[in-house]
Structure formats: C-alpha cells, structure tokens
Amino acid sequence: MSHKYFPHTEADIHDMLEAVGHKSLDQLFDVIPDSIRFKGDYDLPAGMSELELRRHLEQLGQQNTLLTIFAGAGIYDHYTPSVVPNIIARSEYLTSYTPYQAEISQGTLHYIFEFQSMMAELTGMDISNASMYDGATATAEAAIMAVAVAKKADTVLISATIDPKIRRVVDTYAHYHGIKTATIEAHDGTTDRLDLERKLAAGGVAGVVVQMPNYYGIVEDYTGFADLIHESKALFIINSVAADLAVLKTPGQWGADVAVGDGQSLGIPMSYGGPSVGYMCCTERLVRKMPGRIVGMTRDNRGNRAFVLTLQAREQHIRRQKATSNICSNQSLMALFATVYMSLMGKQGLVEAANMSYAGAHYMCQKLIATGHFTLEYDQPFFNEFCLRYDGDIDALQAKCLEQGFMAGIKTGEHTIMFAVTEKRTKEEIDRLVEVIGHNLYQDGNN
C-alpha cells in the first residue's frame, strides 16, 4: 500500500497502532458488527497514474463538441477576463472552508462583503446575502421566505413568463414545504396585469414572482406592480439575469422587496450548467428573514476593521428546524468569481458588455427577419435574447446549424425558437450563422 495522497509508511502505521493499543488496522473497527462489514472489492476501475488520467480525460473531452453558442435560457456564453480564473485558483481561497474562524479567514469574509455590496448596488436593493446555489433555488427560497413573512397567506403567484426550469424548482420546493403556487397568465409574452389584479383580489397571496428580462428575453413593464402587490401585503420578488441589471431598471427601482437570480452571466464559464452562483437581495426590513450566510463589518480587539459571519440566529446550526432555511453554505468561490469580474469590469465595463450583447442580438434578429422566414413572436422590447416564429421544421434547421458548429437557439414551441447573443459573439459569427440558416431555407424550398 502506497499512494501519493497517503503519507503513511508501514513503519508509521505500525508505530501509531502500537500507540493506540491495536495490532492491526482492522481492529480499529471491532465495534462494527461483523455482519455489516464490507469485505469485498469495490466494483471500481484500477487506479490511474496522472499521465493515464490526463489521457483518459482528454479522450473523453474529445467526445464533446465545443459550439458557437447562440442560446441562453439561463446560461450564457460570456467573456471571462483571464485574471478571474487565475485569482480563484489561489489555493488560500480554493481550499478553505466556511469562514468560521474570522481571524484566519479575512480573505473570504472580505470578498463576501464586497460581493454583497456589489450585488446590492447592481440590484438596487439594501442588502444581499453571501450567495445561493443557483438562480432557481434562490427563487424557491424567496417564495418560502414570502410565506414566512406573510404568516397567514400561503400562496405565491408566479408569472407564466418565467423560465419553466425555475418554475419547476419553485413548484418542487413549494409542494414539499406545504405552500401553494399559482400562475399569473401571460398576455403577448408579458405578465398579464389584469390577471395579477384578479388573483391578488382573491386573497391569500404572500408573494408575487416575475422575471426580468423574462424567459423570452422580453423587458417587461412593471409600472404599478409594486403598489398593487404591497396593497395586498404580499412581497414583490423579481428574478433577473445579474449582468443585464447594469443597464435595465433594477428590482429596487421597480419597488421589489426581494431580488433573486443567477450570477452566471458575470463571466462564469458555462461548465455544463454548474457551478453557477445564485444571489438574493432584499430590503432592510427583511434582513432577519433572509436565508443563507451573511457577512458583516465589525472590529477586532486591536481596533482593526474586520469582517465576520453575522446574524447567524437565522441559521440552521443555531436554530435547527426553526431556521429560515436549511442552507448552510453558499457558492462562495463562485461569489468570488463574480466579485473579481465586477471589480475588473466595473462601472463602465458591465454597461459596455451589456450594450454589445443588446446590439448583437438586435442586429441578428433583424437579419433573421430579413430572410423572410422569421417573424418576431412577440411585439415587445427585448434585451439580448429573443423569440422568433419559424414556420418550417425547427429541428431540421438546428441540425443543419449544428453541422456547422453552431448551437442555434433553443426550441420553445413547435414553431418558436429563442436565440441569445452575448458580447463574446462577433458580427462575423452572426453573419455566418444567418448564412447557414439562409442556405438551409433555400435548400428546403423555402420551408
């Protein structure tokens, strides 16, 4: 027995066993009933050397195809500044645990405080927590929080224009937690205000969840929503793609009580869907109802400014079943990722990247419409993601594009397809994709 991760020599094992009064390693486990001891061999591959492992993973990697991504639906192909992965790879950040020992965790506590500050600024809210698993679970936690705040009401209204993947997660949490969800109908791709009014008037509503931009990329107009919702004593919860808030009206400006969403758009690699980072921000009055870790500023006994985990009386390790949530970690390293990204991009860079994404999406949309085979599915303002109607076979169209190395949109219905463009896409790439699509249309006899 010898492996590069085990420091023990045979002599060490012998000496240590002697010190604890055992003759063999096996004896350490005498307390375990023999009937349940594992005596076989694990059905696992034999160990690989580093060279073999590299080769194996390179071979598997070759079975994946990297595509030029013109799709989103929750995960976007954004530019990552080279500094960011370099910083988060620093082992002092990477290999530490939750910062319980503040005196030797100021690195982590410091960046979480910065993350909270930047997310509060970006969303226009008072307070942020230290992050959540992803945008979907953050939304589910917000729904549970709304019911906890309301005390008597137990229903959360969710707009039909929200990403169905998020809806599924909220419904799952709600079902098991014992709260109700109901749908606010859509009207021309946006949340139907009249239906919202009707459902609020019916009573029992603890919270209202909308998404902005919504699943179809539409920038909805929530004028008057906050007043309506607050008149019913419910919480207004807005889910947003973090990066878009550099330009769009913020949840805070819309009068939201809770802002949630996914932070993957802040330069985090797609990584086949994870890890990403969820965020949750709220108004000052709700801070003690918020789930998750929170870092606060304080002083040490030498008079230095210091940071520390705080308001822990909300959390599971103190409150057990009475805690605001069962979450006991955050996506800390991905919060660092977002923090370094926002530090580099800063006030102007985030706006510039958002402007480029917007411009690219609108350019592409016009070009596709100009082929004569696509129309806008909704006559609504959109940001960097848009839904088109195509009367031909969308599967066949996407397959043709795939042959040319493109992930061409996401099919959202029999004849609707949704594209996304980020600052990473070039005009040349768009032109080429439109050309491939156009060629396909021609070959298919205009269908």
Next chain:
Amino acid sequence: MNNKLYGKLIIELSHPGRKGYSLPHSEYEGYTPADLPAHLLRGKAPELPECDEPTVVRHYTNHSANNFGVTSGFYPLGSCTMKYNPVINEEVAAMQQFAGLHPLQPAETCQGALRIYHELQSMLAAITGLSQFTLNPCAGAHGELTGLMVIRAYHQSRGDDCRTKVLIPDSAHGTNPASAAVCGLEVVEVKSQADGTVDVDDLKSKLDEGVACMMMTNPNTLGLFEHNIPEIQTLVHQCGGLMYYDGANLNPMLGVCRPGDMGFDVMHINLHKTFSTPHGGGGPGSGPVGVRAGLEPFLPTPRVVQGDDGTFSVKTGQYEQSLGSIGQFFGNYAVVLRAYAYILTMGRENIGMVGPLATLNANYIKEQLRDDYLLPIDSPCMHEFVFDGLRDKSQGVTTMDVAKRLLDYGYHAPTIYFPLLFHESLMIEPTENESKETIDGFIEVMHSIAREAQTNPDEVKSAPHNTPIGRVDDVLAAKNPVLTWKHTQA
C-alpha cells in the same frame, strides 16, 4: 501581507476613469439599449469599482494571504473532512472541452461529459452499496432536502400521506432538522444514551405509523459508530419508515462498511468531503443522493441515462413518480468532474485505505491528548472525536480560547461548540492525508496550550496574537449590522 497598504475594500481603491477590462469595439451600428423606453432602464451606471487590472490583481492576491486553506496547513475541523484537494483535479475541471459546454447542447455533442456523469453515478453506487444516484444537488444540505423529498414521494405514492415525522438523534448536524422543516416534515428528536449512541428504548417509544424516516449520521457526530444500527434499521423498517444516511461522515467508512449494507435506503454524499473536491470557502460543493433498488422512480429530474445503443442522453419529462426538479440544470458539473478524477486516481486498490488511515490518525490523536483534554465518552472512535474542553478548567480557559490559541501556532481550529451534547465541545478530525509528523506537531502544540492554560491563562484567553487580525467582536456585528459598503459610508 501589509494590511495598512492592502487591507482596503476594492471600492476604496476606485478612481473615476480607470478601467480593468478591454472589450472589442462594437461592430454594430444603430442598436443601443437607449432605444428601449426610458422607464425600463436604470438611468445611471451601477456604482461599481473603477480600477485598473494590476490593482485588482494585487488586491485579491493580498487578501488571499489572510486566508488559511488546506494547502496552508493542518485543518482538523471536525465533521468537515478537510482532506487534500488534488491539483490535477483543478486542471481537469478547467479543461475547455468540459467548461465550454452549454447545458442545453444536444446530447450527441456532450457524450464525453455525460459518460463521466453516468460513470460517477455508478461509482458512488458501488462505494455505498446502493442502487442509483442523482448528482443534481449542489451541496450536502441540498442533498438532505432532496433525499427527504424522495422519501416523501415514496410514501405519497403508496397513499401513505400521514407519514410526516422524521426521527433525528440529538447529536445530529443542524442541517438535518432544518432540511426536514423545509421539506414540510415534523422533527422528533431521539435521545442519545450515555455511550453517545442512539438510545434504542427512546427510539422505540417514538416509533409509530406517522414516521416517514429516521435520519442518521454513522459514525455519528461524536465520531462513534452506531453499533446498534442493525436493530435500529429493523425497528424503523418494521414500522414502515425508511432509513436516511447523512453522508457527512462517510469518509471513515471507505473500505470498512457500506451504508446500503447497514440498511439505509436513501443517502447523500458530500463530494467536497469524502471525494476531495475543494470547499472553496463554503462552496460550490455537491451532494449526490443515492437510493436503494425500488426507490429510483422518485429521484429528481433531469436524469442522465444510457440507452441500449450505449449512448447517453438527458431526460426530464417522462418520470411520473419523480419528486420534480431541485436545480436549474444537473448540479455542479465541474465538481462532479473533480470527484471523478479523484476516484480514478485512487482506484479500487487504494480507496479502501481511506477509512482505516483516517481512523488511525484520529485514534492516535485522541489517545495522546486525553490526559490534558476531557474525553466525555471513552469509546473507540472512527475518523473524529470530541473533547469537552480542557480537563482542568480551573483557570477559566474555554474551548474558544484553545481554538484561537491554535491559530497562533499555524493550525486551523477544530470544530467548536458542536455537537451540542457538551458545553465545551472540541471536535477533531484529521484526514488520511495527514502525516505522523504533522499530527505529532499538533499534539505537541495542544499539550503546550494545556500547560499555558495553567501557567499563563491570559495569553490563551486573549489569543490569537499572531494572526492578521485579533479576536473579532461578533456582538457588535450583529447589534449594528453593516452589510454593504454603502453602510460604511453612512
């Protein structure tokens, strides 16, 4: 690091006009968000830092020096399994052929990624003696919640809607009762007996047809193997409940015992503990959930499955009995990759040594320190054990003081004030990656702190002295919450 020079917040380094990024010139003319109706826009740019790239790099590099990681030194944090995080795993996780995949790409373009996902599911099943795993949960607590949902879905599928109670030993992690509450279940606490294991008589008195399951950590949070597990699982199953295994302490079981063989039906694994993926300052982790045969239909979606032709695909819609979805996609894929690389690096011939070596290290420390520290329960431990503070508390030196003093000597503190069974809990877990020299050094320092507690107690009570900052004022932080830099300017 020089805290005066580099201890600032990034916003305090901001100067209007500086920038830390470069983007290509826009190639598009005539399209700008200003075309949107003004009332849909935020109006002014967010007040984020304006810093040049070197400043940002130096800022975060210097702050990292104020952190202690597993690569910095011994990290005996009980119940957290702070094992070595192999560097090759980071290389693997960063490979563009995986990191560059969109989760909704057609399956035929992700066969390598899906094969890994599927193989890890099978590997975890082999290691735990269960039938099938989902890798969707993002953390241990997320896994607990998912596992409890599986259990509820199972009972509900049988029309057994009244099973709403979860039996949880009083020694359990706080996440257990919290997860039960989020899952809409009622927590019933089961007492521990004097030897630190579950009191079977107390358990019997709480068993009825309202029991959905019993959640157990085995070895438990005292590091003790629940030797009555065969009887416990029989009792719970006889009354129609299921057994849930909290995998927080799975590490010592590698090569020793499989949860499936102990009689557990559902479990979660913390890949960031047992399978070496880095804790990342509190995440991202991964909390795969496994089930015994018969419970597979209730697992969440999406699922990664292998077809008869050997190809892999992602399925969502067609599982009627599934509990639903618990995350946006299929969990923290980059974490899955690291765990896969770890298992392949260990291989079947080495993975079984993890439990014995971790357990040897823990017993060795316990035996060397028991003269100075109070061992409330004297039984053979597994991978960790708990002291109830110093044996001699006459000078008023607390567990908190001992923990803080350890920082001065270059060690991370053990877990303190948990489990709640003792007033001065000090929970120590060395992993299999710690050498005898490292452990001997730690033992020596623990002895010396015990001596110091007698000869110079104030030195211990005022610790730490050699850390970047001194002891922090938690009360001030909670009383006057300053949670963003906007508040610092107020």
